[in-house]
Amino acid sequence: MNHIRLILALLVGKTLIIISRLLGNQGSSFPGKMALRIYPGILSELAAQVKGKIIVVTGTNGKTTTSNMLASIITETGAALIHNQSGANMLSGITTAFIDKSSITGRKQFDCALLETDEANVPLLLREIDPGLLLITNFFSDQLDRFGELDTIINKIKDAVNNREIDLLLNADDPLTAHFQDLSSASRYYFGFAATSYDSYDSRENREGRHCVICGQELEYRRYHYASLGQFTCLGCGSHNPELDFTGHNLVMNPTIELMVDDLEINSPYQGFYNAYNVLAAAAAARMLDINKQHIQRAIANYQPQAGRMETFHINGIPAVLILVKNPAGLNQSITAVIQDQTYKNLFFALNDNAGDGRDISWIWDADMEIIEEEQNRIKHIVCSGLRSGDMALRVKYAGYPVDRLEIKTDLKEAIEHITQLECEKIYLLSTYSALFECRKILLELQKRTAKTPDRIPARG
Ligand SMILES: [Zn+2]
Structure with missing residues (x-):
């Protein structure tokens, strides 16, 4: 009897996996959930x-x-x-x-x-x-x-x-x-x-x-x-x-x-x-x-970094690194990694407070942000974006970063397009979970749009 339920659960699960793939979902829990309901073992x-x-x-x-x-x-x-x-x-x-x-x-x-x-x-x-x-x-x-x-x-x-x-x-x-x-x-x-x-x-x-x-x-x-x-x-x-x-x-x-x-x-x-x-x-x-x-x-x-885990894009030939941040420890680590890189860089924050990010954004005040203002760390511009861009900008301001090099642009697309036009050698984009995939999509589009189409070389002859 159990074996029949196992096979039934497998059949349903496998069918749902196929459907969910057709719908474009990769790591879905739904098929497993249904299968567990049919056969808990x-x-x-x-x-x-x-x-x-x-x-x-x-x-x-x-x-x-x-x-x-x-x-x-x-x-x-x-x-x-x-x-x-x-x-x-x-x-x-x-x-x-x-x-x-x-x-x-x-x-x-x-x-x-x-x-x-x-x-x-x-x-x-x-x-x-x-x-x-x-x-x-x-x-x-x-x-x-x-x-x-x-x-x-x-x-x-x-x-x-x-x-x-x-x-x-x-x-x-x-x-x-x-x-x-x-x-x-x-x-x-x-x-x-x-x-x-x-x-x-x-x-x-x-x-x-x-x-x-x-x-x-x-x-x-x-x-x-x-x-x-x-x-x-x-x-x-x-x-x-x-x-x-x-x-x-x-x-x-x-x-x-x-x-x-x-x-x-x-x-x-x-x-x-x-x-x-x-x-x-x-x-x-x-x-x-x-x-x-x-x-x-x-x-x-x-092993290449994956989405949000230091995935690198190239916009106008400049590397843009996307990093997921979700808590003070993660934000500290990311900022430390950014300043260990000795290039002149622009820094971008996308802060959302949707359910997937946690509604309470007070954690940004627990992070050790004060190092971003130090001149030797070579952060040229900072742009804050996302639903709580103002809160992020306030945090950056209180870290002592000069406000004349700090901007707020709530709209993600506008903000990312803007920061890629500001002069630098590298861009670091730190994003909370619910903004991450949109940031990634925008970066992919920009990468495609700015990829240099090589001048046509005359045919050999
Ligand atoms: Zn002890």
């Missing part, structure tokens, strides 16, 4: 067809980039992989990914599954599937008022992995991962950075994890890599960073990333310290899966 049954490891990737920032990089490394080895789309990372979206790759009988086997999911969804997912590896990129609170909520989520993840045969791959530089220290059976492995030349010793950035999770005392940092990630010791109980299993060192950002992960040299076309963490996490996970070094190097070097 479908996800656990299909997941049982994975013969190798199931890997779950979660964390506040970087999970999409990290899991996409890891997917491309695994694919490089030739393994048959199931991997869900970033926009569909709840149970229903993950179920869609399984239905898509499965045969109609549900008996097709797979080498490996790589599942990206939100932190809050991990306990639910672990009830359905049995992962061999759980990678947690970091824990930041999306907004400061969610801090208590984050603590609760971490404890729920901890309960979900306790007493299970599961390897945890954790960020040793994140004090919040100390929550996992007293697990009874799951094995813990740690990645993190040794000292780098980009570290700071006293920063004004917001630091949600600055209190010890064991005793509540304030942590003392020897160095910060970024945000609350760094080398710390608790003055109360002496708790400190765990020993590293995978060490990132010799980091160079010029502006693309070069680093060593233990004895493995890696180059990535990405930029910014937070992406260096993503590279490190993906490489560490790949080493845990026993993937050979050449596959890791090649896949990461060829």
